Amino acid sequence: MTDHLSEHYKAIIESVGEDIHRDGLLDTPKRAAKAMQFLTKGYSQSLEEIVNGAVFESDISEMVVIKDIELYSMCEHHMLPFIGKCHIGYIPDGKVLGLSKFARIVDMFARRLQIQENMTKQIADAIIEATGAKGVAVVIEAKHMCMMMRGVEKQNSSMTSSVMLGMMRDNQPSRDEFLQFVRN
Template structure:
């Protein structure tokens, strides 16, 4: 697959008027193919493999928040990166998830071509699925190169998206607690 992808990158470079035999571009198609495969490696991951049984019994029912998980993804409309951070909260229902697994879940879904709104929903649903939590909240803040480097070229724009499930969605006090905790230390 890598050779086929590299061939397509070579064709793209030639179609935009580049000389793919010049020194600076000679190996670019292969490097670009390798980079794209890395940026989209989430397609080869599964939630079960990522979680790897790192779910532990716990009697805590207080909100757990993991903030500022960096993410890198690709806009499905232009195949340009969007870069940001993800905040995840959940209210355990007898089980807690190993801390590193939150970052791994974010990476698994972020390493695919998509829109930010869907990424936010996929992460929230995955956390809910593996933990059986009473409630889950996810907020993503990101800067999109499709908006910054082309089109309207707005350098200071960013996008926020949120998904709240269960008690974080339905209970106003719990929702406020989540939003307050995400804002802390900013």
């Protein structure tokens, strides 16, 4: 697959008017192909593979919050990066998920061509599926290079998206508690 992608990058570089035989560009198509494979590796991952059995019985019924999970994704409209952080809160229902699995779930969806709004929902749905939680909340804050580097070129713009499911949506005190955690 790398060779196939590499040929396409070679054509792109030549199409923008560069000399593909220039010293600095000789290996660029191959490097770009490897980078693209890494940046889209989420397509070859599954929730079951990511969770890998790390769901544990627990009597805890209070909210668990994981903040500031870094994410790097690429917008599906311009294939430019968006970079930010994800906050996740959930109310367990007899099961908790291993801590590192939250970051792995975020990465699985971030490493696909995305729009932030859909990714937020995909992460929330995956946590519900993996844990059977009573409620899940996901907030993503990100800066989009497609808005900063091209088009309107607004350097200080950012986007916040949220998805609330179950008790996090229907129970205002739970929702408020999560949002308070995220603000601090």
